[in-house]
Amino acid sequence: MKAWWSVLCAGLLLAGCASDGGNRVTKEVTDTAAPDSGTGERYAMSSDAYPQEPPDVSQVADAEPRSEPRSRAGNKSNYEVWGKTYHVLSDSSGYDRRGTASWYGKKFHGYATSNGEIYDMYKMSAAHRTLPLPTYARVTNLDNGRSAIVRVNDRGPFHSEREIDLSYAAAARLDILDHGTGRVRVEAIDPEAWQARQGGESTSSSVARQRPVEPRPAAQDDGRDTSAPIYLQVAALGSPDNAEALKDRLEGALSQPVRIASTAGLYRVQVGPLKHAGQVDPVRGQLSREGFDKAFVVNGAD
Structure with a gap:
C-alpha cells in the first residue's frame, strides 16, 4: 500500500x-x-x-x-x-x-x-x-x-x-x-x-x-506493574485499510507492539501492551516525535 x-x-x-x-x-x-x-x-x-x-x-x-x-x-x-x-x-x-x-x-x-x-x-x-x-x-x-x-x-x-x-x-x-x-x-x-x-x-x-467524553489521564510513572494491560491509543479510524497502514508505520518506528481494536465501525490503533506505567511517558514521547501528540492511555478492555 x-x-x-x-x-x-x-x-x-x-x-x-x-x-x-x-x-x-x-x-x-x-x-x-x-x-x-x-x-x-x-x-x-x-x-x-x-x-x-x-x-x-x-x-x-x-x-x-x-x-x-x-x-x-x-x-x-x-x-x-x-x-x-x-x-x-x-x-x-x-x-x-x-x-x-x-x-x-x-x-x-x-x-x-x-x-x-x-x-x-x-x-x-x-x-x-x-x-x-x-x-x-x-x-x-x-x-x-x-x-x-x-x-x-x-x-x-x-x-x-x-x-x-x-x-x-x-x-x-x-x-x-x-x-x-x-x-x-x-x-x-x-x-x-x-x-x-x-x-x-x-x-x-x-x-x-451526559458528561462529555474526554481523554483519560496518563498513568502515573510509579514504576510498578499494573493489574490491567496498558495501551496508548493513537487514532480511531473509520477505514480498516487506513488503520492497517498506520499500524505498519508505527511498528516500523517503535519498539513496542501495535494492535487494532475494532468496535462499532471504528478501528482503534493502539500501541501496547506496555509492561508497566513507567513506559507510558517514553512511548508517548516517541509518538510525539513521529507527529502523534494526542495519544492517550486506555486499558486492555477499551
Whole structure:
C-alpha cells in the first residue's frame, strides 16, 4: 500500500473531490484541527473528501442543548495556529454572528477533536475558533432558511473569512455540501433557557448522565506493574485499510507492539501492551516525535 503521509502545509487550502450521483463535485475545505507540532502528518488522508458511501443523514436529530462543564482540553484562554493568536471567549452568552460556513468530513472522521472527543461527521457538531467548548449553537443558512442545532467541540476553521466549520451531517441539513460554503448566522444557545422552553429535564440530572467524553489521564510513572494491560491509543479510524497502514508505520518506528481494536465501525490503533506505567511517558514521547501528540492511555478492555 502506498504511504500517503505528508507534512502538513500551514495555511494551505485543500481540495477534496468525490463522485456524487455520477457527477464530479469539488469543494474547498479547511484544515480544521490545529497542525501537529512535529514533522509528521497527523491524518491518514492528505486532503479532505466526501464519504464514499455516506448513510442517509436526513433524519439525524439536532444536538440537544444541555448544561455541561467546560472541557478540560481545548479551552486555553489564548492559543496560536499558523502564527496567529486566537482568544477563547469566557462565555458564549449573546454570541450572534453572520459569516461563511464551511464543512469538514472524511479526513477528520474518527480522529480526536480539540476537546478530546472523537469526531463523527454523521453527528450534528461543529468547529469554531473562539466559542468555549462545548457550546450549543443554532446555525441558519441565510440563503434558504434551513437551520440546525450543533454542538461545538472542535477548533477551526483557521481562515479569517470563515465563521464556522460544520460536520457533514450539519452541512447536509443546511444544503451547503455541494457548494462547499454558505452564508450563515450563528447564534449561541443558553442550555438552561432552552431546556426550560422545552419543558425538559433538570440540568443537574442532564450533566450527571451526559458528561462529555474526554481523554483519560496518563498513568502515573510509579514504576510498578499494573493489574490491567496498558495501551496508548493513537487514532480511531473509520477505514480498516487506513488503520492497517498506520499500524505498519508505527511498528516500523517503535519498539513496542501495535494492535487494532475494532468496535462499532471504528478501528482503534493502539500501541501496547506496555509492561508497566513507567513506559507510558517514553512511548508517548516517541509518538510525539513521529507527529502523534494526542495519544492517550486506555486499558486492555477499551
